[in-house]
Amino acid sequence: MRSRAQSVIHGGFRADIQGLRALAVGLVALDHANVGPFTGGFVGVDVFFVISGYLITSLLLREADRSGTVSLREFYARRARRILPAALLVILATIALAVLFLDGGAALLVGEQALWATFFAANVKFAIDSTDYFAADQPASPLQHYWSLAVEEQFYLVWPLLLLGVLVLLRRRFGGPHRPALLVLVVAVTASFAWSLYATSTSPLSAYFSTPARAWELGLGALAAAALPWISRVRPGALAAGSWVGLGMVVVAALAYTPATAFPGYAAALPVVGAVLLIIGGAGSSITTWGPQRMLSLAPLRAVGDWSYSLYLWHWPLIIVAEYRYGEVSGLRGVLVLAVATVLAALTYRFVETPFRTAGLLTRPTRGRTRSLLLYPAMVMVVVPSVAAANHVVRAGLDDGGSAISTENYGQADDAPTADFSEDPYRALVQASVLAARNGMEVPAGLDPDPLVLKENIPPLGDCEYFGVPTEELGLCPRGDLEGDKTMILIGDSHARQWIPALERIAEQRGYVAYFLVREGCPAVDQTPWLANGTGPNEACAEFQDWAAEQVREMRPEITLMGTDANERGYADENGEQVVDDAGVEAMVESGMEAQIERIQPYSGRTVILGDPPIHEISPVKCLTERDPTLRGCLSPPEERSIVMADATRRAAEATGAEFLETEQWFCWDDVCPTVVGDLVTHRDVEHISMPYSEYLAPEIARKLDLGEVTPP
Numbered sequence: 090m091r092s093r094a095q096s097v098i099h100g101g102f103r104a105d106i107q108g109l110r111a112l113a114v115g116l117v118a119l120d121h122a123n124v125g126p127f128t129g130g131f132v133g134v135d136v137f138f139v140i141s142g143y144l145i146t147s148l149l150l151r152e153a154d155r156s157g158t159v160s161l162r163e164f165y166a167r168r169a170r171r172i173l174p175a176a177l178l179v180i181l182a183t184i185a186l187a188v189l190f191l192d193g194g195a196a197l198l199v200g201e202q203a204l205w206a207t208f209f210a211a212n213v214k215f216a217i218d219s220t221d222y223f224a225a226d227q228p229a230s231p232l233q234h235y236w237s238l239a240v241e242e243q244f245y246l247v248w249p250l251l252l253l254g255v256l257v258l259l260r261r262r263f264g265g266p267h268r269p270a271l272l273v274l275v276v277a278v279t280a281s282f283a284w285s286l287y288a289t290s291t292s293p294l295s296a297y298f299s300t301p302a303r304a305w306e307l308g309l310g311a312l313a314a315a316a317l318p319w320i321s322r323v324r325p326g327a328l329a330a331g332s333w334v335g336l337g338m339v340v341v342a343a344l345a346y347t348p349a350t351a352f353p354g355y356a357a358a359l360p361v362v363g364a365v366l367l368i369i370g371g372a373g374s375s376i377t378t379w380g381p382q383r384m385l386s387l388a389p390l391r392a393v394g395d396w397s398y399s400l401y402l403w404h405w406p407l408i409i410v411a412e413y414r415y416g417e418v419s420g421l422r423g424v425l426v427l428a429v430a431t432v433l434a435a436l437t438y439r440f441v442e443t444p445f446r447t448a449g450l451l452t453r454p455t456r457g458r459t460r461s462l463l464l465y466p467a468m469v470m471v472v473v474p475s476v477a478a479a480n481h482v483v484r485a486g487l488d489d490g491g492s493a494i495s496t497e498n499y500g501q502a503d504d505a506p507t508a509d510f511s512e513d514p515y516r517a518l519v520q521a522s523v524l525a526a527r528n529g530m531e532v533p534a535g536l537d538p539d540p541l542v543l544k545e546n547i548p549p550l551g552d553c554e555y556f557g558v559p560t561e562e563l564g565l566c567p568r569g570d571l572e573g574d575k576t577m578i579l580i581g582d583s584h585a586r587q588w589i590p591a592l593e594r595i596a597e598q599r600g601y602v603a604y605f606l607v608r609e610g611c612p613a614v615d616q617t618p619w620l621a622n623g624t625g626p627n628e629a630c631a632e633f634q635d636w637a638a639e640q641v642r643e644m645r646p647e648i649t650l651m652g653t654d655a656n657e658r659g660y661a662d663e664n665g666e667q668v669v670d671d672a673g674v675e676a677m678v679e680s681g682m683e684a685q686i687e688r689i690q691p692y693s694g695r696t697v698i699l700g701d702p703p704i705h706e707i708s709p710v711k712c713l714t715e716r717d718p719t720l721r722g723c724l725s726p727p728e729e730r731s732i733v734m735a736d737a738t739r740r741a742a743e744a745t746g747a748e749f750l751e752t753e754q755w756f757c758w759d760d761v762c763p764t765v766v767g768d769l770v771t772h773r774d775v776e777h778i779s780m781p782y783s784e785y786l787a788p789e790i791a792r793k794l795d796l797g798e799v800t801p802p
Contacts, residue, residue, distance in 0.1 A: 129346025
């Protein structure tokens, strides 16, 4: 006779797996809420993948053993009852939270992401965003965690179909479903793991969200289920020992890994294999009492395991909204947020998950399955109009506004003396805009660009988007006056790209053929920047810098302009080590700019360094699209580091005899930088200026550089 602990573990219900779910969701939630030392708690998602692959495949194989086939209709009906109700509830709640508590730009983005999540493609959306340089500085989405749900559902669109095909072809040869399943799973897991290694090394940001790069994790859990007939013959002591090793592997990963760990790749093998060992450790025909399964079967862990799906859904949007409203979530604040999430999860499990999963209306043969399958179109029909309604509410709240700021109209009192503005009209308008904010003037109507679409306000490069393009495939795209007899070249990163609207207008009107040799994340200094993922030097950037210098040597332009950011990730020194401290980066920016100027100067009629405008500390999207926005709320102090780094490029220009174009006066005055100048939004984000403002400055830039008269836009 089995002991009580054994019966709990080996009945139709695996209590230890519920405890493992609790461990997984706990690691994820504690990591996200910055509670405790679990910097690698994100591996809990990988544990979930293994559990899901094991349990789902066990169900499919039991059905195949019993009936000789797999009912796809029944399978997808079960999945719909299991995941859709809670997923829909949290999506709708997140949309509402975004409208109530986030700024308008963020709320619109949440609506867009809700649609991707509804169609189980959130991982695709976040992979696109994560590899988009200009989206990298956006705050995390409150729906970002739906990427893992998308990966699972994409996997389960394919795996049952594949298993059914294998059963049809190979069942008679092997005499049962387990061997055919093992065969196809070994091939699939090997292929997926190989792809995961490659994708993580070449494009780690997109690999993180990739279904092909993650499928092996679900597949390894499925492989454990297919191997159960053989696993059950292993000695209980060996299974128990393996279970403790597996638990240690998961915990070590959660404690040792950080967001800088290249993932999934090799690193994912530690928690994934650990989860497999824990699962198979409780799958033998008998079990020793000294394995971790008894601990994982304790009632509190089983309860959290029951709530784990809903807890996973609820915790992340609550953390993101709390961070937006109150600042960093960590410590006690993190504990409070997780407590609220746990209460909501328990309620969701009791009143949403359980009724939908067990209701006779949805579980009866034939009709119940049909009704269950209709849950998905019903979900789409609810989410789409909800997003539309939320977007209408957001846009309606931003329709009003006052008149444009000018040197005659800056919110001054009727009896106030006239301000003493600069004779330079561009600088004078900046001064008037600062005074308008301090005087409480209303935000102007009809801002350009529309604050709700600022994130899309990026100068286009057409066929010459060089980011991610191999050096041997780089080409040239002439712009400006294609019949012009002079050549202009712009070199640098996204902080050079922001000047394209101004320079193209100058080129068109002053007879220059313009070439914009810009690559995001690749500063215009002769230094190798560190990769965004923290894995090492960006050698592709170094190759691009060499290629851009070679174009100058070949074309010998009348004027070469360079714009650059300081690169917060730092640079690689002569030994290939990362230099990230401000003093070290400043020195490398200065010396690297001098070296780059010296490479280019002999082949260019003029060499001009574009001073980088100070970085803002207030997001323009956030301050202009929050409820009741004010110009004062959009006054930002300049980031001191950006001023220091711009000064380093100035010194490099002075040391080499290159020209330096000061730009700070067009953005800041009296130690503050207005987000709105006149009726123009100066920045698309805290770092990059907007296209309309760049083009607005074209006549002044042309005048400062003695390039001739240029008409304003």
